[in-house]
Structures are given as C-alpha cells and as structure tokens.
Amino acid sequence: MSTATAAARPLSAPVERAGSRLRALERPARRRPRMLYGLVAVAGALAIVIAQMVLSVMSTQSSYEMSRLNAQQHELTLQRQVLDEELTGLSSPQYLAANAAALGMVVDESPSYLRLSDGKILGAQKAASSTSAITLGSGAVANKLIARTPLVTDPGATIDGTDQKKSATSTDHVTPVPVTDGLPTVRTH
Amino acid sequence: MVALAVVLAVLGAFVIRLVDIQVVNAKENIGNAMKYGLSTTKVLAGARGSIVDANGTPLAVGTLSYTCQFSPDNVRTITRKAADGTKIDVTWNEVSTKIAKIIGQSVDEVRAIVSDALVANAHSQYAPLGKSLSTEQYRELVDLGVDYISCSPVASRTYPNGAVAGNLIGFIGSDGDPLAGLEQQQNTCLTPTDGKLTFQNGKDGVVIPGTETVTPAQNGGTLKLTIDTDLQWYMTQLAEQATKQMHAQYATVTVLDVKTHQLKAAAEYPTVDPNDFTAKGSYRSSRIFTSQFEPGSTFKGITAATLIDTGAATATSTASVPWLKHFANGAVVNDAFRHGVSNYTLAGVLMDSSNVGASVFSQRTTLQTRYDYLKKFGIGSGSAIHFLGETQGLVHPYQDWDNQMRYDTAYGQGLTTTVPELMTAYEALIDGGVKYPIQLVESCTKADGTVITPKLPEPVRVISEKTSAQMREIFENVALQSNSYADLVKIPGYRIGVKTGTGQISNGHGYKSGVYYTTMIGFAPANDPQYLVAVTLDEPTKVRSSTANAPTFVKAMTQVLKTYRVMPSTTKPKILPKFG
Helix, strand or coil, rough: HHHHHHHHHHCCCCCCCCCCCCCCCCCCCCCHHHHHHHHHHHHHHHHHHHHHHHHHHHHHHHHHHHHHHHHHHHHHHHHHHHHHHHHCCCCHHHHHHHHHHHHCCCCCCCCCCEEEEEEEEEEECCCCCCCCCCCCCCCCCCCHHCCCCCCCCCCCCEECCCCCCCCCCHHHCCCCCHHHHHHCCCCCC | CCCCCCCCCHHHHHHHHHHHHHHHHHHHHHHHHHCCCCCCCECCCCCCCCCCCCCCEEEEEEEEEEEEEEEEHCCCCCEEEECCEEEEECCCHHHHHHHHHCCCCHHHHHHHHHHHHHHHCCCCCCEEEEEECCCHHHHHHHCCCCCCCCEEEEEECCCCCCCCHHHHHHCCCCCECCCHHHHHHHHHHHHCCCEEEEECCCCCCEECCCCCEEEEEEECCEEECCCCCHHHHHHHHHHHHHHHCCCCCEEEEEEEEEEEEEEEEEEEEECHHHHHHHCCCCCCCHHHHHEEEEEEEHHHHHHHHHHHHHHCCCCEEEECCCCEEEECCCEEECCCCCCCCEEHHHHHHHHHHHHHHHHHHCCCCCCCHHHHHHHHCCCCCCCCCCCCCCCCEECCCCCHCHHHHCCCHHCCCCCCEEEHHHHHHHHHHHHHEEECEEEEEHHHHHHCCCCEEECCCCCCCCHHHHHHHHHHHHHHHHHCCCCCCCHCCCCCCCCCEEEEEEEEEEECCCCEEEEEEEEEEEEEECCCCCEEEEEEECCCCCCCCCHHHHHHHHHCCCCCHHHCCCCCCCCCCCCCCCCC
C-alpha cells in the first residue's frame, strides 16, 4: 500500500525548475491504518477462539451423551440377557414333547399317506393307536434349564412330573369349549 | 549480536529436544504414558462360537454369567437419603437376608461368608459370594446399592437342548476350558480372538473425545453339525427305553443319510446334560465313537460280499451245512440253533445267520482276500470324523489267524469294530459299492464369513455295483425270511433290509458267559437305500440275542422315514431261496 502511495506522488518536475533552488522534500503525510482491518483481524481471532470453545464443549457434551447412551445400552443388554435366559430351553424338544403329552397327545408309530393321483392309501393303512411309540414327557433326556419350568399346557406340572403347588388362577383360565359335533358353534338366534 | 546467538542457541536446543521427544523416542514415550495411567485399556472379549445342528437350531450358545464377591472389611451399616430427604440406615442384617434370597442360600450361610473371612483376616477385602449367577441375580444384587459387593461378567455356555447330543457336543469347565466332545475337538473353530480398547478418561469416567483406539474382537466361528436335533432327541429317548426295557448296560441308535453320507443322529443312553455334566448317572463321552466290540453276524454280510465280488459264489450258490461242524484243521463251529444237515444258499446262510454256513462258504476264497476286503471296507481304520478319543476296530493280519480264527472271522468273531466303521462298511455294501467318509461336522463359518469344510479322504470303490445290488436283495430277504425276527422287523408299506449281530464280549481272558453285544443294522427303502440305521445294545438280559434290538430298530427307522417324508414302496421284493 505504501509503495502505491509513493508511486502516486512523484517528485515535482525537476526539469522546469532546474537551476532555480534546491529544497527539502516534504515528508509525505502518513496515513493512519484503517480501523476496519484491525477489527476484522481481532474479530476473526475471537471467532476462531469461540468456535474452538463451542466445538470443544459440544464434543465434551456429546461424550457425556455417549456415556449416557452406553449406560442405557448396557441396561438394555442386561434386560435382553434376562429375557434370553428365561427363554432358553423352551424351544427344546423335551419341553415341546412334555407339553404335548400333557395335552394327551401321542406319537403315532406308522404313518399313512394318501396318494392324490388315484386316492390310494399307502403305508400302515390303519387308524393311529392311542399308545405312543415312545414315552413322552418324562425327563429321560435331561435338560437342567427347563427341569423346573411349569408346562404351558399344564401349569401345575413340570417336565419332571413333580407337581408344584397349583396356583389358584391356573385353572380359572381353562374354560373348556363344549364340543357337540365337530367344530364348536356359536349359539345365536 | 551476542544476544542473538544466545537466543538461537536456546531455540536450537528446544528444536532438538522436540524432535527427540516427538520423533526419536516417540514410541517409548507413548508406551510410558499408557503404562503410568494416563490411559485405560479394556479387553474386548470376543464371544465363543455357537454350535448349531443341520437346520441351524442352536445346540450350544455363548452367554454371560456373573461372579460376585464381598469386600468384608467394608461391610457396615450404610446410611442413605430417601427421596423425601430423610436418612435411612441399611443394616448388614437386612442386606444379608436379601442376598440369601437372591442367591438361594440360607441367611446363615451368607453371613458366614463374611464373618469367616473377617476371622481369617480382620481387614479382608475379598470373600467369594457366588459363581455362575444369572443376569437376573446380578441385577438384583446391583440394585441393593451397597458398595461392598462387586461383580464381574464371565463368559459361560448354555446348551438350550440339554442332553440332546450332549455326548457329541461335550461341555466347558468352570474355568472356560472345553473338556469333552466337539467343544474340545473343534476348539480352534469356536475360540474367539480378544480385542482391545484404549482410551483416556476424565475424573468422572467419561471418555475424553479423540483418545480412543480400538482393536475389535473377533468372535469364534459357528460350528454346523449334520445332526437333526429333533431326530437326535427321539433316538436318545428310544435308546433310554431300550436300555431300561432290555435291562442292558447301554444302547446306541445311529442314523446315516446314505445320499449325503452325513450322520443325522448319533444317540446313546446314558448321556450327559452339558448344562449339568456332574449330575449322577451321566456318561461324559460318546460310546458310539469310543467303544469297540466284536460285531458277530453283521460281518457275514462282508463275507458274502467278498465271495460274490470275487466270483467265488452267488446269492443262490449252495453248501451242505450241519448245525455243528468239526473242520479238518481242528476248528469247531456251531450254530445258535439246532438243525439237520441243510443245503443252505449263501442268502439263506444270512437269513438264518448260520455260523457254520458262513464258515463253510468262506473256504471258497483265500484268507488274504477276506482280510483285504475287511481292510477295504474300512474295518480297523476308524472314521474320518476323528472324534475326540475315537477308537478303531482291530483286525489281526491274516497270517496270525489261528485255526479257529480262520472261521471265526467269517462270522464276525476274533476281530473288533466300532459303530462308525460298521456304518461306513454297510453304506458301501448297500449303496453302489463305494466307501465314503461319513460326516458329523458340516462346516465351520468364521466370523468374517469364510466357510471351512472338513478335509475328507477320497471315496474308494470296494465292491462292484452289481455285487452291491445283490447284497441289497440278500439283506431284504433277511428281513423277510429270518427264522428269528422276520415278523418283528416289518414296517407297513416299506421295503427294508436288515442284518443282526450277536457278538461275544471279552472279559480279558475269555468271553463273558451268557451276555452279548447285540446289533441290528438296516436300511430303507430296500430297492433304493436312503437311510441306514444301526441299533446296538450292550449286554441286554431280558432278551439276550440281537432280537432284543428289533423293536427299537423298527421304531427308529419308522421315525426316520416319517421325518424325511420317504414315501412307501410301490414295488415288490425279489424273493431269494433259503435252501438249494
């Protein structure tokens, strides 16, 4: 800037006044620095400092947020674990068999097949017997996880057959639907 | 000038030191920073891989249990502020009563843990409260809000189906080491790789942003078996019933898918519930893989196949067979039942399971040929499964066979085998004559998705396809015309083939009297075998011969045919003559 100022103010023409007299050059008036530039620089510096502080606060804040969410996740993981533990073993074949046996179901030994093309019955060709091919419901194939879990189909019993105290409500829920002929029908007028 | 030189010198010194700290000794400094507590390192535990069955049903899964401990020195009455600002005293008496209820011990026992520890050391900081506590118990303990209890999670293992396949899967000890079965044999597949999380934390435990470095943990692989859980359960139940009904020592039921050479069930009783492997009456290994036995008459099938394949006889070749025979070399062989001199066909010898018949026919080929075929069928070489502690049968070299053994080996005495060897040999006998390696493990899927399948030996042709077809006919006729169990092995609608064996049991210096190891092995459908089932009983005493296995075999085979929807046969069997 100062170079440009100097270039805009050349020495007075020496040719015209040649030989007249020499005199000291006027000192060029120094211009005051503009206020705006200073303000911009200071504001910029301030802005940077503030931005950094804000970012820092925000990241610290989100760090707390993360910490809280982590704690929440931990809590949910624990809940899931508890539920998983309650459920393990309920899908085992032992539990299914014991529940089926409590309903009076049996394993039919030999199946029959109906061939659709000619309507012929293949296989055992007789009605299923009421005796089970294998004993169901006893805890022969042990499973410690469900040994003392009450059966769904008979809440008073467990897979080991040891009767627990029957809860008062367990029988209240079971209201047998009267079956007269085939499917139960709704009686309306 | 001097001032400038001083400034430059100091500056230079700083620069050198900076480079020294930041570049030259950077590693060491970072290491020291980590070491002297500027940061925290947490081990990220990987989870042990699951074991699943052929349908993906989990048989073994990784879970967490909790180990809790007291700090007895800190046990005291804790004063707490309630919501309304009043102070509440929580006494040790109250807390110990609650703890006792949570962990299912008596109050006195819980109090004794702490008082005993304090007697031993007045400033005791450690007394174990409980191991293998469930998540629910852990949460209840934490909710007590007392500072003298601390808990840490421990990786543990749960077996959702209990004793189903327990003897195959094995179990994990309390220290996390696999102790038996596939858990131990396949440990490399299942073991996870631990990861690491390093970070710096502030006073309140919050992670300082940007200071974390994570090396993620690698979970263990998923081990997929060829077993079908439901079928395995059914067969275990059957094995239990057979053991009890026949007053036997133990029973095994094994199912092989002939088309894929995979074991679909390998059940036995007694077995073990891996959730409770110390329970009374558990058998902690698999007898299917770890015991050997003298097979008895099931090996007449191998003798017959040897004769047919070498052209020494056909299914209808005949021989004169008395019930008791003194051979020229001094050996004596007798049948299990008395009969006059009969003109048995080779098929007939198998139908009535005549020891004399098998011995007489075996003379039509050389000892070496018979030995070579036994070896080719895989007798004495175990299975490709290489189960933990798997044993092998024993066939002495034919040069060592004495006068009696030369005939004994023709009907399955004087040598031993195992269930997997018998299954492998019979699969070759009935399904085209090629011996395939049988499988128990289908694959191991690593955490990154790579699937590793077990390396298997190449299939080997043992007998021709034609011989195999004849063997199918012979075994089907055994099922139809056996003099002792033909009416016991009928499955309505299906054509099946069977063979039994009643093997003597060594007691170290001779044979046990009156007790046998009995086998029934069979396949269906007889014209196009899809499943091979073997039932063995050790020392049944209600029925002492292999007829004891018939009811269990029929139930097992019926269930297999039902499970895999094998349609009833629509063709008629070819009847072979018993006598010539």
